[in-house]
Amino acid sequence: MNRLFALGLSLFISTMSWADVKVVYHLSEGIPQASRAIGNIRNHLNADPTAKIVVVTHGQGIDFLLDGATNQANQPFAGSIGELAGRGVQFRVCNNTLVTRNVSKDRVVMEASVVPSGVAEVARLQAKEGYVYLRP
């Protein structure tokens, strides 16, 4: 029985190490951080194409996910967001931030979804869904 238990446990652990890597990118700083994050995520997916990436934003971190947002070089974020969404990246925007900053949900790009709380989402993904953390 102990042998079978050990077998089962090692199978369980092996399964974990076969599983795809799941990563939450945590963004709260604003446009420069978002620009860095987009380059980071592109490199991340090139190095590990099966990585599952969720970008959770709150505070100034949501700015690049509003319609018409542009980076420091005045180039629109829309293309990069669409490209990454096409590679499976998910984007989430904090509703507390929308309310506090008086930003309408209508301004959030269609590739992003709204969650009640950005920080609670960052914690939940790690604690309940096996995501690891990365702050770009």
Added chain:
Amino acid sequence: MNRLFALGLSLFISTMSWADVKVVYHLSEGIPQASRAIGNIRNHLNADPTAKIVVVTHGQGIDFLLDGATNQANQPFAGSIGELAGRGVQFRVCNNTLVTRNVSKDRVVMEASVVPSGVAEVARLQAKEGYVYLRP
């Protein structure tokens, strides 16, 4: 037996997913980060009232936990600290920082406790007590 093992394992995993979320907020930057963190934690607890939150501070991160500390708008932190402590949030201050910066333990607010090393505490909470990480 394998069926029982599977049952036990799924019970174990279910237990994990029932468990409360535990989060370490890592602060080392100073007053603006502390102000953000307080808003973040308030939102976090509103969205997830059972979340267990520990704030670990070192470097400039300890400043808001010293007696009489005020934020950028010159308002005392004392009220917010007391409010969050009342909701179960714990605050920890790095002793290495106190020694290096020559700050007396007497200046640390009563809601906070002193730990030998802030960074070791941030790692220990994750590795040994199941906390997830968040840097506000």
Added chain:
Amino acid sequence: MNRLFALGLSLFISTMSWADVKVVYHLSEGIPQASRAIGNIRNHLNADPTAKIVVVTHGQGIDFLLDGATNQANQPFAGSIGELAGRGVQFRVCNNTLVTRNVSKDRVVMEASVVPSGVAEVARLQAKEGYVYLRP
């Protein structure tokens, strides 16, 4: 059987809590962050001498690992890097960054190794090797 399962499981969990703490320090900001990190890691190892620490760098984070790098006070990093490497700390540099910034691998100090992607390495260490995260 359930009793044996419980025994096995608690042994497994105990083993985890006996295991050494493994920490990835994530650096991407530049010289001031690297200086802080070196102090943090020294304090970390003093508080927890068995902690296994890997420093993963990308972007501006690689700068202190290039030959001849100096800190804000114009002191070379070489001594600190050698000291920490001697205490078991590993240093890793992102190859994407080397390529993007057109920095030759020859300029990376001998204590550091090059990995294909810094961000993928930060995620992999957490997801596959049981490391916890810390951003100094």
